[in-house]
Amino acid sequence: MNIYPPVKRPTAVALISTGFLLAGIVGQxxxxxxxxxxxxxxxxxxxxxxxxxxxxxxxxxxxxxxxxHTGLSLFAVWKQMFGLLRDVSLVKGYTITFTLLLSFVGMYSSLGGYLANTHGLKPEQLLSIRAAGILGMMMSPFAGKFTARFGYKRVLLAGLIGATTGLWLEWAMPTVALITLASVVFVAGISIVVPTLINIIGILGKQARGGAVALYTFILFLGASAGPIIAALAGFKVISLVFVGILTSSTLLSLTLRIPKEGR
Incomplete structure (x- = not known):
């Protein structure tokens, strides 16, 4: 990322984020x-x-x-990176980070079985519903432009509210068409938050930007691994409400973040 000038980094991060989020659906x-x-x-x-x-x-x-070359051992590098957890602002950012792919992967893990058992959908129909999420991901490349105009904190908050609302609508909607539409809203929210939060973590990391972003990636995919485990504990209706509660907590937590460049 150092090869990009600072003004272009938010857009570059957004495009990278679009790639791995897109892979999450295309891979399925x-x-x-x-x-x-x-x-x-x-x-x-x-x-x-x-x-x-x-x-x-x-x-x-x-x-x-x-x-x-710093001359540090692998243990020293890990110690230095996890030492960032002493920063309260970074801990808040990492807490939000953990919930993103946790809810994203968990939702898709639970939704397929629910639609098959409750609405009688066949495997090929389930694939089309997953594919619809790609429409929501089209918001991700614009995250850089949004943050340049509205600021990181506002865009982060808007994305979390969108994701939470979309997931709640998935729980509430009675038809497959409306559930699919709600899933697009949910994915759009997550797609905005992921690249925005990467940039926020980089700012909060200051001189340790590289280590802060590396730890962000670790925690992000740690959440992705936990998502299916939580999704297996109950049915979609229960699990979706659990994830709504988790994302609501992340939304409230985002209000307390202080981002130096924005003075708040």
Whole structure:
């Protein structure tokens, strides 16, 4: 990210965030299609080939960035990074971070079974509902422009409110069409929050920006791993309300964040 001038970093971060959020839905669609046509072992084989190609493209395309050797051991680097948790503002940011993919992955893990059992949807119909979430992700590339105009805190708050409202509507809506529309609203909110929060964490990290963002990524995907575990504990109606409560807490917590560049 250091190769981008500061003014372009929010947009660059937004595009990167769009990529991995998009992969969260596209991956489900592609893997389900491969598993149903060829069998589940071919899912792993196919993605292994994709990763090898991605590795080769990374070597060929990405520019080389000079690395400053600090002489620190791996343990010292980890100690330094987790030492950031002594910063109250960063802890607040990381708490919100944990809830994002927790609710995103958890919602999709629970929604499929609910729609199949309650509304009788077939696997191919479930895939189309997941694909509809891509529409919500179209908001992510604009997160940089939104923050430049309205400020990080306002955009973060708006995204969290949107995600919370969308998830609540998924719980409340009686038809598949309305549930699908609500899921798009939910995904749009998450898609705005993820890149916005990365930039906020970077600002709060100050001189330790790299370590702060690395810890952000770790906590973000820690939430993604916990999502399906929580989703398996109860039915969609219960779990969706649990996630609504969690996102509501994150929304309230975001109000207490002080972001230096914005003076609040």
């Amino acid at each position: 669609i592609v893997s389900s299609s491969i598993a149903s046509s060829l069998g589940w072992p071919y899912v792993f084989i196919s993605f292994a080939v994709v990763y090898v190609l991605a590795f080769l493209l990374t070597l060929a395309i990405l520019p080389t960035v000079p690395v400053k």
